[in-house]
Amino acid sequence: MEKKDVGRGFEDALRIFLDSFLEVHPKKTWPSWFKTCTTYGGQREADHRWRFSFSAVPRSVLGPGDSWEADKNGGYVLARTDMETGEKRYVISNAPSDVITIFEAIVDIAMKTVLIVSDRDLGTINGDDLLPLQR
Numbered sequence: 705m706e707k708k709d710v711g712r713g714f715e716d717a718l719r720i721f722l723d724s725f726l727e728v729h730p731k732k733t734w735p736s737w738f739k740t741c742t743t744y745g746g747q748r749e750a751d752h753r754w755r756f757s758f759s760a761v762p763r764s765v766l767g768p769g770d771s772w773e774a775d776k777n778g779g780y781v782l783a784r785t786d787m788e789t790g791e792k793r794y795v796i797s798n799a800p801s802d803v804i805t806i807f808e809a810i811v812d813i814a815m816k817t818v819l820i821v822s823d824r825d826l827g828t829i830n831g832d833d834l835l836p837l838q839r
Contacts, residue, residue, distance in 0.1 A: 713748065713752070713754070713813055714746065714748070714754065716813045717746065717748075717754035717756065717811040717813050718746060718754075718756065720811045720813065720816065720818060721744075721746065721754070721756040721809055721811050721818065722744075724809055724811075724818040724820070725758065725807055725809070728807070728820070728823060729807070729826060733826070734826065735826055735827070735829070735831055736831065737829075737831025737832075737834060738826065738831075739838075740836045740837065740838055740839065741760050741761075741831055741834040741835065741836055741837055742758050742759065742760050742806060742837065743758070743759060743760075743837050743838075744756060744757065744758045744759070745757065745759075746811075749810070751814075752812055752813050752814035752815070753810055753811070753812050753813075754810070754811045754813065755808070755809075755810050755811075755821075756808070756809055756811060757805050757806070757807060757808035757809070758805075758806040758807045758808075759803045759804060759805050759806060760803070760804045760806060760829070760834045760835075760837075761802075761803055761804070761834065761835045761837065762802055762804060762833055762834060762835070763833055763834065763835055764802065764833070765802050765835070766782075766835075768787060769784055769785040769786065769787045770782060770783070770784050770785075771783045771785070772835050772836070774839065778838060778839050779837065779838050779839070780835065780836055780837060780838075780839075781794055781795070782794070782795040783795070804824070804829070804834075805822055805824070806823075806824045806826070806829070807820070807822065807823050807824065808820070808821040808822045808823075809821055
C-alpha cells in the first residue's frame with residue numbers, strides 16, 4: 705500500500721469507526737464530560753484492517769507534584785514540579801499506562817465491516833475522575 709493510499713485508508717476507516725460509534729452511542733446520549741475528556745486514535749493492523757478506540761485518562765495518573773494545565777492551543781499539558789526545589793517543568797511526552805478504553809473496534813475497509821472489541825457503558829464512568837484532554 706502506497707503512502708497516499710494509507711492516508712486515504714485511515715480516513716475511510718476513521719469514518720466507518722465514528723459512524724459505528726455513533727450508532728451505539730448517539731450524540732444525544734453522551735455525558736457532559738465526553739467531548740472534553742476523551743480522545744480517539746487508530747492504527748493499521750493489516751492492509752485493510754484498522755484498530756480504533758476512544759479513550760480517557762483517569763486523574764489518578766497524576767503523581768506528587770504533577771498538575772494538568774491548560775495550554776495555548778486549547779488542550780492540556782502535564783506540568784511536573786520538583787517537590788524539593790519548586791522548579792516546574794513541562795512534560796512533552798508522557799503516555800500514561802493507566803488509560804480507560806471506552807470503545808474499541810476493528811474496521812475492515814475492504815469489507816466495510818466493524819468488529820466491536822470493547823464497549824463501556826458511558827453512564828458507569830464518573831467524569832469527575834477523568835482528566836480533561838481538550839477545552
